[in-house]
Amino acid sequence: MGLKKSLLLIVAVLLVDQISKIYIKTHFVLGDAVEVFSWFKILFIENSGAAWGAKLSDFLPISEPTGKLVLTIFRLFAVAGIGYWLYDTIKKQSSRTLILAVSLIFAGALGNIIDSVFYGVVFNDSYQQVATAFSDEPYGGLFHGKVVDMLYFPLIDTTWPDWVPYVGGKDFRFFEPVFNIADMAISTGVGILIVFNKKAFGKDDKESGAEADPHSMGNE
Structure with a gap:
């Protein structure tokens, strides 16, 4: 997999x-949901923090905007680091599996950083109204945008039996997180690295064969 296919x-x-994301942001009010199937819904939420909605202000003595x-800023450095990793894997002609995985991770990280950097100055608030692009009253500032999430898969939506200790009678829902296409790309890329680890960090058959060929080694 070369540079062109990766791009x-x-x-x-x-x-x-x-x-x-732009369609959801400009057609849904925050919290709106559309049921596609019983196990799949389009649910518009915004994530101003890290994974699972966690915020640094929840753990550190700093304000939420800070x-x-x-x-x-951390995400920007992370995206730059992943971009260099991708450049390096392509330059070194690493395995197609590794380039595919890193390309997906980079694309997903870049997709979410666009929200974080620009959405705050492009859109107005989605609370109790449908947002408009290039609003005169944007909801935030540069670097203070919220990531748009909309894919929701409540595969199991039931209640715990009453006889189960501590949780009996309470709601049980799986899978509960709401995510987006960028998150899917990142998760798929990481999954490829985990499941196909040896193939990703090994070499293509063609390259391995070339190294095993004594004639090719002698010509180097």
């Missing part, structure tokens, strides 16, 4: 991710 994949993920700024 095509990244652009494709970014387009699908941003088009879906925590958001620090988190966004």
